[in-house]
Amino acid sequence: DAGITQSPRHKVTETGTPVTLRCHQTENHRYMYWYRQDPGHGLRLIHYSYGVKDTDKGEVSDGYSVSRSKTEDFLLTLESATSSQTSVYFCAISLAGPDYGYTFGSGTRLTVV
């Protein structure tokens, strides 16, 4: 399996606080993605990256920012957490883009109270 780890695995935070989730890969894959998964919605793309310092918004990017200063790390920040951001967050990597499918990390279960 591809080396991709997410941290933390679980987090409970208070409304209004900033939160940063980390995705780390050891595969040197160019493409990295952040998704959230909620019941009935499937996985929805938050932000993605095609390389170092090359990021773009997905379909549900409001309230989120990302950074990729190294190939191996892709950080997702909730600038001021809200209860609607309670979700499971998955990071994914791909060597050559969406035509080849993605490999997912184990996910971060975030609860905003």
Place this chain on the structure above:
Amino acid sequence: RKEVEQDPGPFNVPEGATVAFNCTYSNSASQSFFWYRQDCRKEPKLLMSVYSSGNEDGRFTAQLNRASQYISLLIRDSKLSDSATYLCVVNDSWGKLQFGAGTQVVVTP
């Protein structure tokens, strides 16, 4: 309208039986298609790509119907370990994967 739609199920299947389900997609320009499997509280994992001519991987068969814009997955000789949620995934014309909400399959003894 969602880009990728699936029957959420659950499809309850006796062990050893065959189950099949479809997924429809809205973007006729979509070029690549996949089925992912997701176990409860786990990450999605790639099950198989779906090719225009249809393809098999062991007990799993995937088909693509471009004219009607749907893909299908058939599981033969179902095993208890096949119980999972199956996600239909389509590469939209913007180069990103669109995920369906999943079809739950429950294989019973």
